[in-house]
Amino acid sequence: MTTTIRERKLTRRELLKSSVAAGATLVVGAGFVAASDAAWATETTAIKPETMATLIQMARDIYPHDHVGDEYYVAAVKGYDTADKAEMIEAGIAALNAAAQGKGFASYLAMGWERDRVDVLRAMENSAFFQTVRGGLVTGLYNQKAVWPLFGYEGESYSKGGYINRGFDDINWL
Amino acid sequence: MAAPFDLNDDSVVVVIGTGAGGGVLANELAQKGVSVVALEAGGRYLPEDYINDEWDSFGQLAWVDPRTTSGDWRVAKDFSGLPAWIVKAVGGTTIHWAGASLRFQEHEWKAATTYGNVQGANLLDWPIDGAEMDPWYTKAEDKLGVTRTGGRDGLPGNNNFKVFEAGAKKLGYKEVHTGRMAINSAEYDDRLSCQQTGFCFQGCKWGAKWSAAYTDIPRGEATGNLEVREKAHVARIVHNDKGKVTGVEYFDADGKLQMQKARVVCVAGNSFESPRLLLNSASSMFPDGLANSSGQVGRNYMRHMTGSVYAVFDKPVKMWRGTTMAGIIQDEARHDPSRGFVGGYELETLALGLPFMAAFLDPGAWGREFTTALDMYENMAGMWIVGEDMPQETNRVTLNHDVKDKWGLPVANVNFSDHPNDIAMRNHAYERGTAVYEAVGATRTFPTPPYPSTHNLGTNRMSENPRDGVVNKWGRTHDIANLYISDGSQFTTGAAENPTLTIVALAIRQADHLAKEMAAGNL
Ligand SMILES: Cc1cc2nc3c(=O)[nH]c(=O)nc-3n(C[C@H](O)[C@H](O)[C@H](O)COP(=O)(O)OP(=O)(O)OC[C@H]3O[C@@H](n4cnc5c(N)ncnc54)[C@H](O)[C@@H]3O)c2cc1C
Numbered sequence: 048m049t050t051t052i053r054e055r056k057l058t059r060r061e062l063l064k065s066s067v068a069a070g071a072t073l074v075v076g077a078g079f080v081a082a083s084d085a086a087w088a089t090e091t092t093a094i095k096p097e098t099m100a101t102l103i104q105m106a107r108d109i110y111p112h113d114h115v116g117d118e119y120y121v122a123a124v125k126g127y128d129t130a131d132k133a134e135m136i137e138a139g140i141a142a143l144n145a146a147a148q149g150k151g152f153a154s155y156l157a158m159g160w161e162r163d164r165v166d167v168l169r170a171m172e173n174s175a176f177f178q179t180v181r182g183g184l185v186t187g188l189y190n191q192k193a194v195w196p197l198f199g200y201e202g203e204s205y206s207k208g209g210y211i212n213r214g215f216d217d218i219n220w221l
Numbered sequence: 222m223a224a225p226f227d228l229n230d231d232s233v234v235v236v237i238g239t240g241a242g243g244g245v246l247a248n249e250l251a252q253k254g255v256s257v258v259a260l261e262a263g264g265r266y267l268p269e270d271y272i273n274d275e276w277d278s279f280g281q282l283a284w285v286d287p288r289t290t291s292g293d294w295r296v297a298k299d300f301s302g303l304p305a306w307i308v309k310a311v312g313g314t315t316i317h318w319a320g321a322s323l324r325f326q327e328h329e330w331k332a333a334t335t336y337g338n339v340q341g342a343n344l345l346d347w348p349i350d351g352a353e354m355d356p357w358y359t360k361a362e363d364k365l366g367v368t369r370t371g372g373r374d375g376l377p378g379n380n381n382f383k384v385f386e387a388g389a390k391k392l393g394y395k396e397v398h399t400g401r402m403a404i405n406s407a408e409y410d411d412r413l414s415c416q417q418t419g420f421c422f423q424g425c426k427w428g429a430k431w432s433a434a435y436t437d438i439p440r441g442e443a444t445g446n447l448e449v450r451e452k453a454h455v456a457r458i459v460h461n462d463k464g465k466v467t468g469v470e471y472f473d474a475d476g477k478l479q480m481q482k483a484r485v486v487c488v489a490g491n492s493f494e495s496p497r498l499l500l501n502s503a504s505s506m507f508p509d510g511l512a513n514s515s516g517q518v519g520r521n522y523m524r525h526m527t528g529s530v531y532a533v534f535d536k537p538v539k540m541w542r543g544t545t546m547a548g549i550i551q552d553e554a555r556h557d558p559s560r561g562f563v564g565g566y567e568l569e570t571l572a573l574g575l576p577f578m579a580a581f582l583d584p585g586a587w588g589r590e591f592t593t594a595l596d597m598y599e600n601m602a603g604m605w606i607v608g609e610d611m612p613q614e615t616n617r618v619t620l621n622h623d624v625k626d627k628w629g630l631p632v633a634n635v636n637f638s639d640h641p642n643d644i645a646m647r648n649h650a651y652e653r654g655t656a657v658y659e660a661v662g663a664t665r666t667f668p669t670p671p672y673p674s675t676h677n678l679g680t681n682r683m684s685e686n687p688r689d690g691v692v693n694k695w696g697r698t699h700d701i702a703n704l705y706i707s708d709g710s711q712f713t714t715g716a717a718e719n720p721t722l723t724i725v726a727l728a729i730r731q732a733d734h735l736a737k738e739m740a741a742g743n744l
């Protein structure tokens with residue numbers, strides 16, 4: 048269900064116009080969520096696109112890695128876009144937005160500084176919603192094989208003959 | 222009569238569980254001509270099946286049947302349904318294990334005498350000692366091919382070890398080397414030498430690490446005296462009105478309840494399932510569970526004082542390359558109460574892959590304090606702390622009648638809280654481990670909390686006096702002459718060392734005892 052903005056021939060400006068809210072890196076179109084640099088986009092089926100956009104930002108605020116692109120966070124939370132999980136997610140994100148509004152912002156995504164968003168998350172970190180999303184990310188984000196090289200981790204090594212001839216002891220700065 | 226054996230054959234020894242204890246015992250008995258039926262709850266996986274991927278391997282091998290937890294240990298909060306990380310498969314947790322194979326120190330056999338009265342600890346001396354165990358340790362080391370014993374060379378040090386060693390030397394530690402490992406440094410016993418793949422915890426695809434799954438089990442089967450029934454979950458041990466056990470009831474691979482008769486029953490399901498089975502076998506004759514006249518079944522659960530220290534450097538380490546745990550500092554393993562605690566601890570190298578590091582570095586943590594640590598994953602080094610913990614009567618496995626497994630049997634609840642001695646020792650080890658890395662320029666260090674237990678001990682402990690424990694010095698239950706315990710649950714105390722070499726040595730010794738007793742007509 049993933050499509051890119053380039054295919055849709057939408058410019059960033061047009062997307063911004065049609066969006067309900069804009070986060071640090073996210074813009075929301077009708078029925079889909081996209082990166083502001085148009086590197087990726089995803090359509091939603093069961094949850095609202097702005098909910099998905101907020102969820103992606105929440106995921107990044109929970110486990111922020113500045114060298115890891117949004118597409119990996121999208122992949123990590125995409126599984127919540129199903130009929131059976133929609134209610135839980137919509138309610139959780141609504142609570143997040145309500146908390147942001149309580150602090151004088153239009154929405155969670157409208158909070159420009161990570162520290163403000165993190166304050167909101169801290170206040171709800173014991174909620175089932177937060178813990179579900181956080182717990183899911185531990186495997187949803189870090190167990191993506193495509194993410195591993197971004198951290199230097201090399202994964203499977205048996206098929207390459209292990210590291211016996213590939214630098215198991217190549218440290219040179221001690 | 223040759224395997225397979227009939228359900229009504231009451232001449233067989235039934236071994237429950239095929240890990241370090243049960244797998245070795247089953248083979249050793251088979252080699253002596255004793256007929257053995259080994260019942261194993263898990264399936265069979267061999268090196269070609271093992272997966273170089275942490276979570277996929279976990280899904281393939283781990284015991285994930287329900288268990289519950291209580292007590293103030295952090296595992297009860299972070300991993301409430303997973304008190305232990307152990308394997309459910311033919312070969313048991315010897316598929317997962319890292320291979321560190323150390324003998325107890327002499328004084329550790331006599332913890333009560335050596336440490337004296339430690340408030341709140343239920344210390345007891347083992348009814349055996351180092352002299353008694355010496356020949357059995359040698360047999361175990363030869364079986365496992367332990368490096369730095371029996372003339373076998375040590376393993377080469379990987380990157381993680383080199384950082385650890387350099388720091389240790391700067392602090393003046395003397396006993397620092399690549400460990401005594403059940404991993405081949407050269408071909409041995411028809412198994413390859415280590416190829417430094419770095420997935421020791423996921424099952425060694427080269428067979429360089431010893432595991433009962435592809436050594437003792439097939440060799441026992443080759444004698445024709447051992448039948449291993451996989452996916453056979455033992456539910457209950459049954460007995461006659463003379464108080465002798467007569468067989469076991471188990472659910473077979475199709476979920477059908479079967480009854481295997483037995484001459485002797487040996488329980489080796491690891492330290493949660495073994496006491497659970499004795500408790501679930503309660504009868505009108507033994508209302509508190511089998512072999513429980515002392516009330517000690519399930520008590521004195523020990524998991525070793527553990528923790529980890531990870532450190533980040535300004536340059537790459539790539540700790541995941543090569544052996545997971547081949548590196549040790551032994552200087553702190555001594556008993557030296559001037560440090561503020563009794564007993565000692567070992568520091569051993571440890572590497573986790575990125576997926577497990579994310580799950581275990583600081584469970585539940587989030588935000589930049591956590592993610593900036595993972596950002597430096599490539600520059601991380603790591604070590605594991607393993608020390609003697611205090612047996613406490615209240616640290617125990619009980620039946621949770623509110624939660625049933627898929628067979629309808631009450632599951633094990635594991636209650637654990639640290640003893641003050643455990644906490645003092647852990648804090649000391651965190652300080653020392655941190656110092657090791659700071660000595661070589663660590664820019665950040667992480668005193669990481671214990672993972673779900675990998676070492677599980679003590680819940681059917683060995684004692685001289687039947688009042689104090691569950692089994693005698695042969696692992697024979699004090700109450701029932703033909704019921705034995707053959708796994709780590711017989712440990713009277715835990716010592717500082719990783720337990721498996723001792724479990725294997727005890728199993729080899731028990732096989733010898735059983736064969737003699739059977740030949741003498743005593744069983
Ligand atoms: C990641 C990891 C690393 C480790 N590294 C080391 C190390 O370096 N050095 C060391 O000394 N130790 C290490 N250990 C510990 C070591 O693996 C255990 O101490 C050892 O395997 C325990 O042996 P056991 O016989 O008590 O139980 P196990 O080896 O766990 O075997 C028990 C078996 O019994 C089966 N079973 C249980 N209940 C039933 C039932 N009701 N019916 C039928 N079958 C049943 C289980 O499925 C299992 O296969 C490590 C453990 C882990 C998890």
Ligand code: SF4
Nearest residue numbers: 415416418419421425
């Ligand atoms: S590092 Fe060595 S022992 Fe460990 S899995 Fe690889 S080959 Fe086996």
